[in-house]
Amino acid sequence: MSRISAVLLCLLLGGCGGAPDGKVHVSYWEKWTGAEGEAMQKVVDQFNRRQDKIVVEYLGISDLARKTLIATAGGDPPDVAGIWLANTYTFADLNALVPLDDFIRGEGTTPEKWAERYDPVYGDMGVYRGATWAVPSTPSVAVLYWNKAMFRAAGLDPEHPPRTLAELDDMAEKLTKRDPQTGDITQLGFLPQEPGWFAWAFPQWFGGRLWDGQEITIGTAPGNLECYQWVQKYTEKYGLEPIKAFTSGFGNFASPQNPFFSAQIAMVFQGVWLNNYIRQFAPGMEYGCAPWPAVKPELADFADAEADMLAIPRGAKHPKEAWEFIKFVSSLNPQARSQKELLGMELLCFLQEKNSPLRQWSPFFEQHHPHPYIELFRRLAQSPHAVHTPKIGIWEEFASEQGEVFEKVRLLMEPPAAALAFCQGRVAERWAEHRRSLARHGLYAGTAAPQSSAAEGHPFP
Amino acid sequence: MKPRSAVNRFLVYALLLGGSAVFLFPLVWMICTSLKPVEQTMTLPLTWLPRAFYAVVDGRRMEVTRDYRIEQPSVIVVPNEGPTAGKRALLPAAAFDRQKGLAHIQLFEDGLPVEKPIAATLIKDVAPGWWHVTEFSATHVRAHELSWDVVPESALEARIRPRWENYPNALATMGGRSLEEVEGSVERRGTGVSEDTVVSFRTFLRNTLFVCVLGVIGSVLSNALIAYGFTRVRWRGRNTLFALTLATMMVPFPVLMVPLYGVFKTLGWIGTLKPLWVPAFFGSAFNIFLMRQFFRTIPEELSEAARIDGCSEWGIFWRIILPLSWPVLAVVALFHFLWAWNDFMGPLLYLTRKHTFTLALALQNYQSQHGGVQWHLLMAASAVVVMPIIILFFFTQKTFIRGIATTGIKG
């Protein structure tokens, strides 16, 4: 009996023996699997090998944001969480993250100086309501990819992508082919909904705004209406049914039947990762990358910027050690001249074939990056017209309402003005509710956090 | 009631057999699916028995998988030139010009699809109804390295072969490994790999048994004690408290869910198995009720006699009442074990790390693990989770049924 109770007691107390190697084990939950996950694993390995006090344990899981939030709510979160930018503001409003400012100050610098390591749009991303809640890990910028062979076949100069919106519409028209007998579309120049991942940025591309820091402006800012009218125009031009029929034959994104890879559509907005996929599924394809065509001349070099972030959930058991790892990932070896010498952020972005959000690039990273157009991404990230996700704690719901506007307009179900007004009403109500809740918990300062206009990207004063 | 006439008897048997078939079919289907290779789970028409097909391919007789039936007259050709020279290709007969020996194969050039005629040699003609078969490979060898051919139905030999390997494969992949890793063709390396990356089935089983066994111990002990206090000892306020106990059976779990979560969070138990078995040590209204019913049937004289003999209340409980109560103790133990084994919502709420998962949660997690659902593996895993309960049931039928019946009669 006593032996059994001893075993039971041991089990009850949570296992006999703690971490046997005396090191601090930091748990790191990330969303990446496959090749991107392996890239991060290499950075984790690099960190683990460089010192012997901390071991970071990498775990790639599905549904990361939800699982992290639940674990944080339960008091058992990971030490580092690789959330999306969009989650950052929601989590901060829910008091689910630990601000990083004290850690930054512990490095002997200020949060403002810390933000200056990055390109302006990335340095500003994680700053919200006066604190730094997360720092970027890998950035994502979208540009216009165009298929040079299709340009050539249509009689257009393959080295001349559209530079203005008018040129975009015009070239799209020339690149669209129809079957002479049935009238079915056989090739499209451009379609706003393909792939539609960056449609949230379209209003700002037109100089509009989703949120001015205090109030919801999706239904009120000029430029938003113009944007959705342009979206509607595309469906009207080509016809709803022909478009539906044509797009239903599109294959999966990650396959040779991707509409851009299989020459069904000539121009798409896509992220920096597309080069990797082109190499896998459409090797030898002739393509180019261009900035977003300017809607108005003064809004040239528009770019949408998002990023994967690294944050420390509230209740993490090893926040100091978590910060050490985050700091490492946010650093680089400025003198790296070979792949072996790449460190931290640059190793990660090199392996994932993305641009680095840091201002400084090592010589090797600059000259030997696998993406042929990486300089364009860098330039756009530094553009004063680069915008990122609005810093609003209800972004998921906002995005979903905005997505509805896009769907209604492109499916010709509602005129743009009506759809925008409906969206404005719903989101404004939800925002008022959320603001009340924030005020109750003492989190809302009553005024918006100071935002640099470069980061928000709004060209209006 | 004994059926009077033969017609009645026949009817009863017919209904019983028909009903049994309907009730058993799903379980039988689960086992059938679990023994099939993956391509036979998703074919029409449905087959019940897993089969293995054999045919002569590339001059060798080997096991093959049946991929699809040829719909139109086709040909197999080998291109003499071009990027795919030397590789056999299957084309519609209309795409091959016999006289000129030219095949129209689609290629990609400059990122644009083109169709070019290529000189090719005819290997054989293929008629509609023939099967495209591929060499069977138990491991995940790259598809283009496998031999394939198109053969008539008559050239295929079918044998029934249950794929028992689905079971070890399912158990091995349940915790997060992919089939490739299980076969050893891919290796997972790196420093600091989280213990949640790969969890073994044994861990899930151990967690579940831990929660079940501890829960049973706690349940039996605590409820026996409490029911004794309610039944065999007369004290002031007893009946009011019991009425309150009965009333609590009406409270739905969602009402308790959020504050309970808060309690466990304050105790720091979220993420551990404790919330799943510790509450069993503090009684449950239902089991108190069950035990009370039983204790009331034990004659009071026994207790009185023992008290006169100087026995303490605890002594009466431990030495007299408890040994007499085996039937109800067995029922409570069984019920709790079954409930704990099957419990899903508790683990879903309280467990955050995969290495703490119980079988129920691990099974649900397995479903969403890989891109698409692999039904044969999922059914195998489900069968493994179900089997112990069915075995337990066969050994303890009478107790089971008696227990359920008791709840209904006096309820």
Place this chain on the structure above:
Amino acid sequence: MTSREKHDLRCGLAFCAPWFIGLGVFMMYPVVASLFYSFCDYSVLQSPVWIGLENYHRMAGDAVFWQSLKNTLFYAALSLPLGMIVSLLLAMLLNTQVRGMTVFRVIFYLPAIIPIVAGSMLWLWIFNGQYGLLNWALRPILGVLGQAPPTWLADPAWAKPALVLMSLWGVGNSMVIYLAGLQDVPKELYESAEIDGANWWGRLWYITLPMISPVIYFNLIMGIIGTLQVFTQVFVMTGGAEGAPARSTLFYALYLFSTAFYDLRMGYASAMAWVLFVLIVALTILATKLTEKWVYYSG
């Protein structure tokens, strides 16, 4: 109090001690706390803030809440009567004296103890639109009528009926309770009825049903409490708390769960829980009042 009474009080309290914690910590505290939370803005990461009836106001105007309630009531309205009838008929069938009855009883009871997660996986597979067992059986039958079988869980109109169908497979528990009740009916009643010339239907209506009416009542109450809280099957079979497709399977417990643990709106979820509680109590009282007249307790 006499010393004997004092002694008994101490004994009673000592034996019932675990229950005081059980009742207090795991039952009474949560009941009171959740009532309090229902009037608060509470996410477990921040302290609760009193907001009065705002949660309840929001509930009244929340279209998703009403949808979830409707879904649950629809399911209960189908599943409860059907389940009771099926389990009673099966119990009656199993009450006949034929050879091998034990085997049959086991077969019919078995599905009720299958772990719900495993059973849900199995039925998810059976309901598969293309390769599922059910449609394989239905296709030829419906083909005669020129119809195709529904895609069950992928079709908003057929998802709930699919869940009802699955619930009928697991009627074992109530079936066994009916069986026990049937066996308690004194045989003399049947014999004297036969002598009086009653046929099968007469025996059923005038003897069986009244004699097992307490059991019917018990199963009805248990059924109400159970079907309004259904969670696991729906969660597993519709891939999480979304209520796909098109929120047709967003049941009350599911919406409650996602509000509490995905949105971290625990005050709102507590309000929903109390509404459910009140609903269950109300339905139970209603059921009791309606059936009072014909529930017959034979001593």
